Each structure stands twice: as structure tokens, then as C-alpha cells.
Amino acid sequence: MPTSEPLLSNVLWSLATVGVYLAARALNQRWNRWWTSPLILAPAILLAVALWLHTSYQVYIRGTHWLMLLLGPATVAFALPIYEQRALIRRHWPALLIGVAAGSSIAVGSAWALSSWLGLSEALRLSMVPRSISTPFAMAVSGDIGGMPSLTAVFVILTGIMGAAIGEGLLRCLPLRSSLARGALFGMGAHAAGVAKAHQIGGEEGSIAGLVLVMAGLLNVLLAPVLAVFLR
């Protein structure tokens, strides 16, 4: 792709990203394997093409940044499923809050302990800590505690991809009777990708997952300044 022509390169990379995603999604609907998941297959193909054409991340993201911005209105859209499950939420918010508190502590604690054990650098470790919350929150927390927000975004996405895949297996192992626990598992462990997966399992699970994602994000953003003191 000619990088000397910015407009053309921007349009082509946008079209390529949307096209590859739609193709991967269609394939995944036909043939449901973990590696045909659009969050694995689409970036893998785009990475291969970008490496082949020697395109830098700067050039790629210049053309496709608008797609990431759409996460903003998508977050606003979460208001609808949450509103529609308000009765369920009013009845069970203490259980969800306990799940979010437990999940967030395990997320921060295990990321910290495992990074130290594997001997990761300070920057990687701090970027890994906010991994279990949704991207816009996670990038904010990462900046607050001294990590690298762009790296955190990648860890968040890898968490989402793997979480959505692992979650299904975990559901079969754990004796979960309530849709609350099933939804919280996906919302806390795999944020947006998990919410999408939870919606496939059931409408109640999906809405709970969406709510848990938001609660976890809010709790972590509010606690980030406190966390920064402890981690430094």
C-alpha cells in the first residue's frame, strides 16, 4: 500500500480492517472454533499483511483510529441492556458488588505476583495490572499507576480473547446455578469480548456481564490513585 499517499492508505487500511473482520465473523458463524474468533483471526491476518508491506503501527493507526473511537458511543449504548435488566440489578446488586471486589483484587494481585515471579520489567508489570477491566478504563488506570496505556490495551484485548474462550470451559467445570455468577464470570474476566460471549449464552447473563464490566471499570478508576501509592 502506498504510504506516500496518506488519504489512500487511510481508506485502504480502514476498508481492509472492516472487510477482514466481517469475513472472520462470517467464517466464525459457519465454523465455530476458537481460532476463527474474529478477535483472533482478523488481527492475525492484518498483522501478517502489515508486516509483509512493512507498514508501521503509526501509519496503520492513523487510518483506523476512528474505529477505536467508536468504542465511546458503544459504551454509551450499554445503557440500554442495563436499563432493561434494572429489576434484576436492583435485587442483586450486593452480590455483583462482591463479585467485582473479589475479581478486581484477584486480578491486581495475581497480575502483580505472576509478573514478579516471571521477572518482568517494572513497565510491563504496571501495564499488566489493569488488564481485567475494559479498555477505556484500563488505559486510564494504566496511565495513573505509571504503566504504558498502549501496551495495556493489548493485554486487555488478549485477556478478552482468551477469557471468552476459557470462560466456556470454566462454566462446564464450576457448579454455577445462578445466571448472576455466569454473567459476572464473563464481565469480570473477559470484559467486552466476554459480554459478547455471555449474550450468546443468555440475555440475562449478557446484561449482567455488561453491568459487571462497567462496575469493575468504575471501581478500578476510582481506586487507581490508592493503588498507585501501593505499587510504587
Next chain:
Amino acid sequence: MGLSKYVWARSAIRLRRSRGWQMGILTGLWLLSEGLVRLLRLPVPGGVIGMGLVLLLLVNGRMRPSSMRRGAECFLEYMLLFFVPAVLVLLDHPEFLSWLGLKLLVLIMTSTVLVMGGTALSVELYFRWGVRHAHE
């Protein structure tokens, strides 16, 4: 005159029910909240403020669910697409395609299993405890 007014009203209704219009409204609300966040220097992403705003409008009855359903469903359906470009940051980190990358994958996988299990079990235990006490 009466007829053209009728046609006008009908097309206005059709516009308000269209996906594009509703997505536009959600985007507008997001831009508004993003501006608010910048102005007041809030520590919360603009999308979250926008979500709170829409929830408030829905609860107050100022906004009907039907006035945004098609737009919201479209955004949620294609949400995974909006994450794809972020993964390409790996182009800037060739060191991840090595031993370090494998370590990171193991870390993320282990930590995610712990988070999911811990969250689900604590919610489930609290839920069962609540059910048992409701029967007493």
C-alpha cells in the same frame, strides 16, 4: 397542504426509527460527555459519563428505549471490530514474538482463570447464602 404535512411527519418518524439516526444520537451524546470530561477534568472515560447520562434519561422517562434500540444494538453487535486496530500495536513490539511473549501469554491465561473462577464463585456463594436465608 394537509397531505404534505402528513408525509413530512411520516418521514420524520421513519428517520427517528432508523439505525443511522439513532447511532448518530448516541455518538452525539458521547461527544457531549467527552467534552464535559475534558472541561471538568473528570477521571472517568467520556463513554461512561455518556452511559450514565442515557441511563438517567431512560429512568426519568425523558428518553424512550425504542428511540435508541436499533442504534444501540448495532453498536453492541459490532463492538469487537472496534478492538481490532489496537492489537496492531504489536507491530511496535517485535520483542513479544519471542520467549517474553510466551511468558506474557501464560501470565494472562493463569490470571484470567483465577479472576473468572474467583468472581463467579464469590457471586454464587453469596447468592446461595441469600437464597438459604430467604427461606428461614
